[in-house]
Amino acid sequence: MSETGLTSGDFTEENEPFALFGFWLKDAEASELNDPNAVAVATVDENGLPNVRMVLLKDFDNRGFVFYTNFESQKGQEILGQKKAAMCFHWKSLRRQVRLRGEVEVVSDEEADAYYQxxxxGSRIGAWASKQSxxxxxRFALEKAVAEYTARYALGNVPRPPHWSGFRIKPTSIEFWHDRKFRLHDRIEFRRETPDAPWHKVRMYP
Incomplete structure (x- = not known):
């Protein structure tokens, strides 16, 4: 481990951001006490006013970063309306941060069904009972709805609600930040014009 806390070769030309993110997430899983996959998701409403909230990252690969939600919620409606979003991971124990942004697509029904099941x-029932946002x-109204859906789906599998699925952010930029002394931090940004284009790496002033 170097003095920056980065594994030797993390920012070489041979590395690409998804692999690097995987290394950092693995480090966070060993270091963070709670929810190392917690991430702030930023969206914009129809008036251009931003919103941000915490969600849990549930999957990632070279296609993008996936989380699940109620599509009738505020964030669901904003993402469906704009088809763009941003994420920010912050791992305080490691003094690291990852920011990304890009276009958003809905995951396949097969992916959503597999994760939902x-x-x-209780979480599956909650997806039916909560009229999110x-x-x-x-509180009694929520508890009553939970009881009603628990009774309705007492036998067999609980089907996935039609308004509940996943979003995949397909980033066109991913920035890795690591704390260093005197605020002379390391900032490396990977950029591409479209989700299918090659990445270009840029070192940024802190």
């Missing part, structure tokens, strides 16, 4: 039963008249 892997969730705990809409006013709730009281």
């Amino acid at each position: 892997s969730r705990p039963l 809409r006013p709730l008249e009281g």
Whole structure:
């Protein structure tokens, strides 16, 4: 490990950002106490006003970064409307940050079904019971909805709600940041014109 905390060769020309992100996420899984896959997702509404909230990254590969949500929620509607989003990972224990942004696509039904069925039963029921981002008249109303859907799906598999699926952010930029002394941090950005174009690496001033 170098004095920057980066593995030797992390930022060489041979590396590409998805592989590098995989190394950093693995380090975070060993270092972070809670939810190393937690990430802030930023969206924009129809008036151009930004929103940001925390979600959990559920998958990534060279196609992009995947998380799941209720498409009728505020973030779901904003992403479906703009088809663009940004993410920011911050691992305080490692003094590292990764930012990315790009176009968004909906994952396939097969991907969404497979992940949905892997969730705990309570989470599957909750996806039906919660009218995410809409006013709730009281906690009892939510608990009543949970009870109703629990009874409805008491036998057999709980099907995936039609309004619940996943988004994949296909980044056109990914920036890796690592803390160094005197605020002379390391910043490396990988850029490409489109999700199918080759990456170009740029070192940035901190």
